[in-house]
Amino acid sequence: MIIEQYGWNENWQVKWNGIIHNQERAHNKRVPGRITGDFGSKYRVMTEAGETWGELSGKLRHSVTDSGELPAIGDWVALAMQDGGEHAVIHGLLPRQSVISRKVAGNTQAEQIVASNVDTLFLVSALNDDFNVRRMERYLIMAWNSGASPVILLTKADLCPDADTRIAEMERAAPGVPVHAVSALLGDGREELLPYIRSGxxxxxxxxxxxxxxxMVNWLSGQTLQLTQDVREGDSRGRHTTTHREMFVLPEGGIIVDTPGMRELQLWEDEGGLDLAFGDISSLAAECRYSDCSHEREEGCAVLAAVFSGQLEEKRLMNFRKTQKELRFQSSKEQRQKRKAVASAGKTSTPRPRKTSWERQLEEY
Structure with missing residues (x-):
C-alpha cells in the first residue's frame, strides 16, 4: 500500500524536500512514513515500502523537552530503515498541520496529543442517557483549538424516541457546526458522512x-476492525474498548483514526477555541457596556440581558464561565511552572521561543 493512500501529497513532499536537503549534507538517508498506530513505546508506521514497526532514536528521545513533542498517531516522521525494512528508527517529525490535544489526566501539567494532521474531527455523542450538551461544548473548544474542522456525530439514533429534539438542542449549542444523527444498526446517515471521508x-x-x-469505524469501513462492547443499562456508560490509537483506510479512500474513550476532558491551552465554541456569547459580549465585563452582575451586560430574555440558555453561560476560569487557571499554573523551571536553572533573562526537537536537530546538520 503506497503512502499516498495515507495522505501523502504535494504539500508534504515540499516540506520533506526541505528536510532532505539538510539531511543529504550529513550523508544520512531517511524515508518518510506516517504513524498509523500508537502503542506507547513502539509505533506502527506506514512507508512507501509497506508497514513496519518504529521506535524513537536515542538522540530524539533525549532531545524532547515535553510530551507534546513526541510522535503521535497521524504524524509524518523521518525514518531510518533497518533489518531490510522490518524495523525503523524515528529521527524526527514533520511540522504538524493540526494538533488535537488535551491535558493529561491528574494534576500533572503536561500535554497529551490525541492525534495530528487531521482534517475533520468527529465529536461523537450517543443519543441515549449519556447525551450531554455541556460536555460537547468542551469537546468543541478542543476541536477549534486543534486546527481541524469539527463535526458532531450523534450515534445510536435508533435508540432515541425524541432524536429530533436532541438534535435541535445540540445545534443550538454548536452554531455553525454540522450535526449528523446516524444509526450503524439501521445503516442510516452514512451518505451524509461521505464528503468527510473521501480520498486523501x-x-x-x-x-x-x-x-x-x-x-462507527466498523460501520464506515464495512468490516470488523475494532472490538465493541455493550454499554451498562443502568446509566448508558461505556467501557474502554479501544485501548490505543489506531488508523485505518476506508473504502472511499479516506483515513479514520479511532481513539480511546475519555472519562473526562481536561482542556489544554486555549488558542481561540473558547470564543469559537461560544461564538454567540462572544458576539453578545461585544455589546456590553464595559469591555472587561465578566457577565456576572455588571449593569449594561448584554449577555445577562440575553439570559433574562430567554435568548441565551443560562446553563450555557454557566458552562462558559466555568470553562473560562479553568483555562485561565491552567494558563497561570503553566506560566508559574515555566518561571520556576527558569529560576531553578539559574537563568534570569526571558527565555527564547522554544524550538521543536526536529528544528534543533536540523540546526546540527
Missing part, C-alpha cells in the same frame, strides 16, 4: 466511552 482526507473520532466510536 483524515478524520479522527473522539468522545466518551461507550458513545459508539469503534462501532
Amino acid at each position: 482526507q483524515t478524520v479522527a473520532l473522539t468522545g466518551s466511552s461507550g458513545c459508539g466510536k469503534s462501532t
Whole structure:
C-alpha cells in the first residue's frame, strides 16, 4: 500500500524536500512514513515500502523537552530503515498541520496529543442517557483549538424516541457546526458522512466511552476492525474498548483514526477555541457596556440581558464561565511552572521561543 493512500501529497513532499536537503549534507538517508498506530513505546508506521514497526532514536528521545513533542498517531516522521525494512528508527517529525490535544489526566501539567494532521474531527455523542450538551461544548473548544474542522456525530439514533429534539438542542449549542444523527444498526446517515471521508482526507473520532466510536469505524469501513462492547443499562456508560490509537483506510479512500474513550476532558491551552465554541456569547459580549465585563452582575451586560430574555440558555453561560476560569487557571499554573523551571536553572533573562526537537536537530546538520 503506497503512502499516498495515507495522505501523502504535494504539500508534504515540499516540506520533506526541505528536510532532505539538510539531511543529504550529513550523508544520512531517511524515508518518510506516517504513524498509523500508537502503542506507547513502539509505533506502527506506514512507508512507501509497506508497514513496519518504529521506535524513537536515542538522540530524539533525549532531545524532547515535553510530551507534546513526541510522535503521535497521524504524524509524518523521518525514518531510518533497518533489518531490510522490518524495523525503523524515528529521527524526527514533520511540522504538524493540526494538533488535537488535551491535558493529561491528574494534576500533572503536561500535554497529551490525541492525534495530528487531521482534517475533520468527529465529536461523537450517543443519543441515549449519556447525551450531554455541556460536555460537547468542551469537546468543541478542543476541536477549534486543534486546527481541524469539527463535526458532531450523534450515534445510536435508533435508540432515541425524541432524536429530533436532541438534535435541535445540540445545534443550538454548536452554531455553525454540522450535526449528523446516524444509526450503524439501521445503516442510516452514512451518505451524509461521505464528503468527510473521501480520498486523501483524515478524520479522527473522539468522545466518551461507550458513545459508539469503534462501532462507527466498523460501520464506515464495512468490516470488523475494532472490538465493541455493550454499554451498562443502568446509566448508558461505556467501557474502554479501544485501548490505543489506531488508523485505518476506508473504502472511499479516506483515513479514520479511532481513539480511546475519555472519562473526562481536561482542556489544554486555549488558542481561540473558547470564543469559537461560544461564538454567540462572544458576539453578545461585544455589546456590553464595559469591555472587561465578566457577565456576572455588571449593569449594561448584554449577555445577562440575553439570559433574562430567554435568548441565551443560562446553563450555557454557566458552562462558559466555568470553562473560562479553568483555562485561565491552567494558563497561570503553566506560566508559574515555566518561571520556576527558569529560576531553578539559574537563568534570569526571558527565555527564547522554544524550538521543536526536529528544528534543533536540523540546526546540527
